Each structure stands twice: as structure tokens, then as C-alpha cells.
Amino acid sequence: MTRWGVLVLGVAVLAVAVVAFVARGGSDPAAKARKSDPAWCTPGTQRSALCPHGKEFDPKEYATHGDAFECVNFASQADAQAVLRADPEDPNRLDDGGGVACRGLPEPRDTTPVAVTAQQGGCGPGDTRSARCPQPERPFDARYFLRFGTDAYDCRDFASQADAQAVLRFGPADPNHLDDDRNGIACPDLPAPKDVKPVRR
Incomplete structure (x- = not known):
């Protein structure tokens, strides 16, 4: 095969590789992800x-x-x-x-x-106390605010500082970042009742 024949063959192989790469979505992760979606997508x-x-x-x-x-x-x-x-x-x-x-x-x-x-x-009878259901007589379950294990709730979701502190006390790992300055006191700006006894972090 002549030198020109080898060159033409090399270009053809490269072109086929590029087409295959693009068809697979190239280096775009989103394109690859879309390719993995079911056929009806x-x-x-x-x-x-x-x-x-x-x-x-x-x-x-x-x-x-x-x-x-x-x-x-x-x-x-x-x-x-x-x-x-x-x-x-x-x-x-x-x-x-x-x-x-x-x-x-x-x-x-x-x-x-x-x-x-x-x-x-509306607040159902079984809903835990929160900013949405702030009645003082309503029972409070700290586990409710730890159920997702991620940064799912903020200080504004609590009816009082004491409730936020109860969550920090129950889960000192603080997945909700209620105590970002790590002084053991959650959401100090929330209203009373207050619980400012620090939680060991």
C-alpha cells in the first residue's frame, strides 16, 4: 500500500472513531445519562x-x-x-x-x-410542633427533623430556640447545620422558650 493509501485509511479510521464517540454522547456526562434513560424517555x-x-x-x-x-x-x-x-x-x-x-x-x-x-x-393532631404548627401544647418530636439525615431543615422551621436545641441535643452531628459556629447552641436568634445549655460537639 502506498503512503497516500495508508494516510487515507488512517483518516477514515479516525473519522469512524469520532462518529462513534459522538453517538455515545462524547465526554458529556449529561448526554451519557440521557442515553441510559428508558426507551420511553x-x-x-x-x-x-x-x-x-x-x-x-x-x-x-x-x-x-x-x-x-x-x-x-x-x-x-x-x-x-x-x-x-x-x-x-x-x-x-x-x-x-x-x-x-x-x-x-x-x-x-x-x-x-x-x-x-x-x-x-392545616396542622393535624399528630403533627409535631414547628414553625408551621407552633402551638405550645403540641407535642414535639426531635426525630422528625432528623429523618432525612441531610441539610433538610433550617432554623426558620422551628417554633422556638428550645425546640431547635432539642434537635441538636438528639443529633449532635447536626446534619441540619443549626449550630454553624459549633458553640453547642442552636439557632440563638429564635424566640423563647430557650435552652442555651451547650451541646458537646
Whole structure:
């Protein structure tokens, strides 16, 4: 084979390799992830837990069918929050308390509260005391605020500083970052009742 023949063959092999690389999604992780989605996840399919890499997401599609969806239906916490924001009356009951939806879902996250929900949502007899259900006579369960094991709750979710301190005392690892300065006192700016006996960190 002549030198030119070898060169042409080399260029052809390189071209085939490039086409195959692009077809597999190249070095783009998102493209590779989309390739791994089920066959029914076409480019126009709404992003969901079943099709988590889709680009299309319209929160109104999830907010107009009554109590039809749960947290497990969403690809991320931010998507669930967008649905709660689209209809603060929360027909899907996504609000985990304090106007934040589905705190246990993965990133991306949007934990800016939907204030209207906190005002409209009712408190059931079994709901723990919180900023949403602040009645002093209501029982308080610190485990409720540690159930996701991640940075799922903020100081604004508690009815008092003493309640936040109870959570820190129950879980000194502080997954919610209630004591960022690590002095053993959670959410010092919250209202009374107060518990300022430091927790050993």
C-alpha cells in the first residue's frame, strides 16, 4: 500500500472513531445519562423520577390534577418545590413543613419557603410542633427533623430556640447545620422558650 493509501485509511479510521464517540454522547456526562434513560424517555418527555435527565419540566402539569403526585415522582427537590410554588395550596401534599417540598429528594435544591403554604396549611393532631404548627401544647418530636439525615431543615422551621436545641441535643452531628459556629447552641436568634445549655460537639 502506498503512503497516500495508508494516510487515507488512517483518516477514515479516525473519522469512524469520532462518529462513534459522538453517538455515545462524547465526554458529556449529561448526554451519557440521557442515553441510559428508558426507551420511553423521548426528548419531549417531562423530567421526572422515571426520566430524571429530561430538559422539559412544567410544574403546572403537576399542580392541576388534585392529589395525584408524591415526592417519589420527582427527579429533584427543586422540581417538587417548583410545583409547590406553582400552586401554594399544595393539592399533592408535597410540603414537609415550613413551605418547603420533599426535603429528602436529591439536588438541585430550592429551599426558599413558599410562605402562602405555611399560612394555609392545616396542622393535624399528630403533627409535631414547628414553625408551621407552633402551638405550645403540641407535642414535639426531635426525630422528625432528623429523618432525612441531610441539610433538610433550617432554623426558620422551628417554633422556638428550645425546640431547635432539642434537635441538636438528639443529633449532635447536626446534619441540619443549626449550630454553624459549633458553640453547642442552636439557632440563638429564635424566640423563647430557650435552652442555651451547650451541646458537646
